[in-house]
Amino acid sequence: MNNTPVMRRGAALAAALMSASLVLTACGGDGDGTGVQAAETRSAEPAGTRSVKAENGTIEVPADPQRIVTIGNTNLPFIDLGGKPVGVTEVSDSDLAALPQDQKAVYEAAEVVGSNGGEVDLEKLAALKPDLILVQFHSSDWDKVGERLEAIAPTVLWGLDTEWKAFADAIAEAGDVADALSRQKAEFTEKVAKIQSTYGKVIGGTSFVDVSRGDWNDPGTFYIADIGCSEIARDDIGLDLPEAAEGKDPLAYESLPFEQIGELSTYDVITYPVDAEGKPTASFVPVTETNTWKALPAVTSGRALGLFCPGNNSYGPVIRYLDSLDSALATLPAAK
Amino acid sequence: MSAHVDFGRRALVLRRGRIAVRLPFRPLVVCAVLAVAIAGMAVLALMTGSYQLTPGQVLSALTGRETGIVHDVVVDWRLPRVAAALVFGAALGVSGAIFQSLLRNPLAEPGVIGFSQGSYTGALIVILLVDGTYTQLVGGALLGGMATAVAVYVLAHRRGVQGFRLIVVGIGVSAMLESLNTWLIIKADLDEAMSAAAWGAGSLNGVSWDRVVIGGACIAVLLLLAGVANRPMRQMELGDDAAASHGIRVAPVRLGLILVGVALTATVTAASGPIAFISLVAPQIARRLARTAGITLAPAALVGALLCLASDHLAQHVAPTPLPVGVITVVLGGGYLAYLLFTEVRRRP
Amino acid sequence: MTTLTLRRDGPGAKTAPGPRRRLLGLVVALAALAALLVLSVMIGSTSIAPSAVWDALVRSSDGIDQFAVRDFRLPRTIVGLVVGVALGLSGALIQALTRNPLADPGVLGVHAGASFAVTVAVGLLGVREAQGYMWFAFAGALVVTLLVLALGSTRRGSSPVVMVLAGVCVGAVLGGAREALQLTDPDAFDMMRYWNAGSIVGRPLEVLWPILPFFAVAVILAFVVSGPLNALALGDEVAAAQGVGLARTRVLAVIALTLLAGGATAIAGPIAFVGLMVPHVARWIVGPDQRWIFAYSILLAPSLLLVSDILGRVVMRPSEIPVGVVTAFVGAPVLVALVRRRKASGL
Structure with a gap:
């Protein structure tokens, strides 16, 4: 599809305004709906289908889906894989700000059909005439609107607990963007191998801890990040990072008061969040300003490393994180 | 049956043989106007939506002459949603009226005895800790709400239940549950927390015919019971002693009314989440419109139904993305009641 | 319409204890508060030896433990004390003013106003610093309280029922608008779910200083109006006959309670229940005299807050529970037990 976003939106609107018979041909049968979408340059080849296994069963999806709507957490991972959804749901400003410009443009070109959870404007979604809907949200939201989504177009559902790599695989398969995925995967594997071989010795006998602080945190609290990017550093790279006990909530869910900053002195190396320019993120600055932080052995000996984590739910941002980890580890002073 | 309007006493007298029912005039007019407004609002709701349809298409869909997506949109999406708003709104209005009359308190609603907070706690536990399905969520909400209501009633029971003690105990228990809810929301993953909050706001999105029919049947039975209890309830507004002197057994009637009021709210909560504030403001608005002394x-x-319907319409169209209806009922109902209060206060010397 | 929320404390409904016993009680409450202040510095979610705490307080020795005590525990204790006093006194004021033993500053829309203003600041204006949105909370609380008073006032004065209803309505409208903002903005939702809990963790003393002058004015005003409020409790006519300026008393009381509740909310977020329960309990202890109720509330409220905060630090170590979550769990059982014990007519 090479028409501009504005035209596409206009086309969707025009389609919605069409009379009953046209709407009927578009959505009722297996027709391709070209009659309505005059502005679309869609090929009229008979669409084949593929089966995809998902949380809501085995779904027959179009082999070459053209009008995809992403709902919930599928928005950004799909765009990261080069997908161009026609409809999306809202994402947070902070996530949007961390996106590369081109991906941001793709997101903003799409129609917003809902906030989050089950609050999706089904009629607006239907008017977009999607041929595939990709969904990741809570199962109780699915119980609310799932059946209706399936009535609009083939719908593929993933639960909130889907692991990010499996999620990327599944989105790539369902959304027909597997080429981009294999390129990203190759780059990821190569980066991991490079970090492991270069810093193997440093990583070996050193204990790490990743601390962070979000905008949402109460003033005077921080948390130990064991999910998100540091999960990748721990599980893929092999850094010795703390991890919540089996079956317990992640450590990141516990807001710790600043008086516990002192307890970080038991770790050899501390990592903390920085922005793209390498400065501590605005929400983390209060931690670095405390006397306790300044007195930590890791901080005084140059073993506090800033890491840039633009996202952790797809390969693109994770690769950017690995680049940041690579250059941070390079600055570590020689082992004690 | 003959009816004539007696303007002198501003009351409508219905006669059938020797039985005559006197109905005050103003409330009747108010009810009629509300009914017309509801009908108009329902038509508007059926006609408008993000999926553009002509009135002709809507009509032919309603008469069963459409298939495919047009049929789905009108008959399976819009119509049950309108029906749900009407039935659930009315149920909430009556539920609040019962509580305000019973406790002789303009701020009373089933929330007073902890039902709302309890059902939210139940739902939060299912969403956040069990990761349950929608059916489990409904079960958890009802169980939480009922258990809390019973706990409040039992804690307030000491040689009978006295209104003031019931309110204080309700406030205490609700405050504890509210704290627990805040804690659960803090400890949860953001996606799950937002999903839970959207449920907690009360939403009619995705409401289906089977939920409307099952919920509607329960509500119909409960409304019938409420209608039967209307007369003793009015007399109890004058005080327990006065009611007892009219031969009303106060304690069982009060318990029965509490049960009906809670069950009405529980049914709505099960079908759509806790839609806030209708049960609080609908009786107040109704009383001021109809200028009746007590709660009717x-x-x-009718006010509850209109409020819910109008709010749901706004909820779908006022923001760029749809909002849960409960967010709007609060704004609309609260704003209108504030306006009524304001004019009422100005009128006084 | 007769309303239960309006049931007032008839003076003499219960014989008040003599001045000696009330004074003795006050001393006991003061001692308890002092002990809690000490405990609050000693106990935290990290264990620091008493000697290190002592070290931090009396010597200017540096070390991670000493920093923890001086930079975090001590300010937190002071903030808890000040916020507790403000909450208790504002609750006592609103209950006296509306003659409603179940009123708390929340009914006048203080929390709703503060919370709405913070959501707007965070969600629409992108404010992220506590020192920034604190002022939004303060301003929101003040503006909304004034709005509620304007709505609830007749030309002759204000009716408590209408004022409470107006507060509930305005609170609901703002609450709905806030929720709409939050549900469409995950960032704002995330931030507000923590702010809404109410906490005194990590507020540096710099946050407290600018609010303190407002509190000082409010406390003085509160004691100025405590006498007239006693007369008011007997009814408007009686008070007027005794030469009490009704309008002046109400206006001063409202200014005081708004500053106190608004300031406390600005610092700590919406901590519910302290302002409702403490004056209620104080009344049970000392009878209907507002001066005594105020004095007791000033001592009991920070005690409840500090007990709750200390509990919140230790029960889930190493993480903490925000004090606003704990207060209801500590206070509500007491309230329920008391209401079951007392004959309702004694209220």
Whole structure:
């Protein structure tokens, strides 16, 4: 599809305004709906289908889906894989700000059909005439609107607990963007191998801890990040990072008061969040300003490393994180 | 049956043989106007939506002459949603009216005895800790709400239940549950927390025919019971002793009314989440519109229905993305009641 | 319409204890508060030896433990004390003013106003610093309280029922608008779910200083109006006959309670229940005299807050529970037990 976003939106609107018979041909049968979408340059080849296994069963999806709507957490991972959804749901400003410009443009070109959870404007979604809907949200939201989504177009559902790599695989398969995925995967594997071989010795006998602080945190609290990017550093790279006990909530869910900053002195190396320019993120600055932080052995000996984590739910941002980890580890002073 | 309007006493007298029912005039007019407004609002709701349809298409879909997506949109999406708003709104209005009359308190609603907070706690536990399905969520909400209501009733029971003690105990228990809810929301993953909050706001999105029919049947039975209890309830507004002197057994009637009021709210909560504030403001607005001395059920039901319907319409169209209806009922109902209060206060010397 | 929320404390409904016993009680409450202040510095979610705490307080020795005590525990204790006093006194004021033993500053829309203003600041204006949105909370609380008073006032004065209803309505409208903002903005939702809990963790003393002058004015005003409020409790006519300026008393009381509740909310977020329960309990202890109720509330409220905060630090170590979550769990059982014990007519 090479028409501009504005035209596409206009086309969707025009389609919605069409009379009953046209709407009927578009959505009722297996027709391709070209009659309505005059502005679309869609090929009229008979669409084949593929089966995809998902949380809501085995779904027959179009082999070459053209009008995809992403709902919930599928928005950004799909765009990261080069997908161009026609409809999306809202994402947070902070996530949007961390996106590369081109991906941001793709997101903003799409129609917003809902906030989050089950609050999706089904009629607006239907008017977009999607041929595939990709969904990741809570199962109780699915119980609310799932059946209706399936009535609009083939719908593929993933639960909130889907692991990010499996999620990327599944989105790539369902959304027909597997080429981009294999390129990203190759780059990821190569980066991991490079970090492991270069810093193997440093990583070996050193204990790490990743601390962070979000905008949402109460003033005077921080948390130990064991999910998100540091999960990748721990599980893929092999850094010795703390991890919540089996079956317990992640450590990141516990807001710790600043008086516990002192307890970080038991770790050899501390990592903390920085922005793209390498400065501590605005929400983390209060931690670095405390006397306790300044007195930590890791901080005084140059073993506090800033890491840039633009996202952790797809390969693109994770690769950017690995680049940041690579250059941070390079600055570590020689082992004690 | 003959009816004539007696303007002198501003009351409508219905006669059938020797039985005559006197109905005050103003409430009747108010009810009629509300009914017309509801009908108009329902038509508007059926006609408008993000999926553009002509009135002709809507009509032919309603008469069964459409298939495919047009049929789905009108008959399976819009129509049950309108029906749900009407029935659930009315149920909430009546539920609030019962509580306000019973506790002789303009701020009373089933929330007073902890039902709302309890059902939210139940739902949060299912969403956040069990990761349950929608059916489990409904079960958890009802169980939480009922258990809390029973706990409050039992804790307030000491040689009978006295209104003031019931309110204080309700406030205490609700405050504890509210704290627990805040804690659960803090400890949860953001996606799950937002999903839970959207449920907690009360939403009619995705409401289906089977939920409307099952919920509607329960509500119909409960409304019938409420209608039967209307007369003793009015007399109890004058005080327990006065009611007892009219031969009303106060304690069982009060318990029965509490049960009906809670069950009405529980049914709505099960079908759509806790839609806030209708049960609080609908009886108040109704009383001010109809200028009746006490709380009356029929106007409260109609105001509740209209409020819910109008709010749901706004909820779908006022923001760029749809909002849960409960967010709007609060704004609309609260704003309108504030306006009524304001004019009422100005009128006084 | 007769309303239960309006049931007032008839003076003499219960014989008040003599001045000696009330004074003795006050001393006991003061001692308890002092002990809690000490405990609050000693106990935290990290264990620091008493000697290190002592070290931090009396010597200017540096070390991670000493920093923890001086930079975090001590300010937190002071903030808890000040916020507790403000909450208790504002609750006592609103209950006296509306003659409603179940009123708390929340009914006048203080929390709703503060919370709405913070959501707007965070969600629409992108404010992220506590020192920034604190002022939004303060301003929101003040503006909304004034709005509620304007709505609830007749030309002759204000009716408590209408004022409470107006507060509930305005609170609901703002609450709905806030929720709409939050549900469409995950960032704002995330931030507000923590702010809404109410906490005194990590507020540096710099946050407290600018609010303190407002509190000082409010406390003085509160004691100025405590006498007239006693007369008011007997009814408007009686008070007027005794030469009490009704309008002046109400206006001063409202200014005081708004500053106190608004300031406390600005610092700590919406901590519910302290302002409702403490004056209620104080009344049970000392009878209907507002001066005594105020004095007791000033001592009991920070005690409840500090007990709750200390509990919140230790029960889930190493993480903490925000004090606003704990207060209801500590206070509500007491309230329920008391209401079951007392004959309702004694209220």
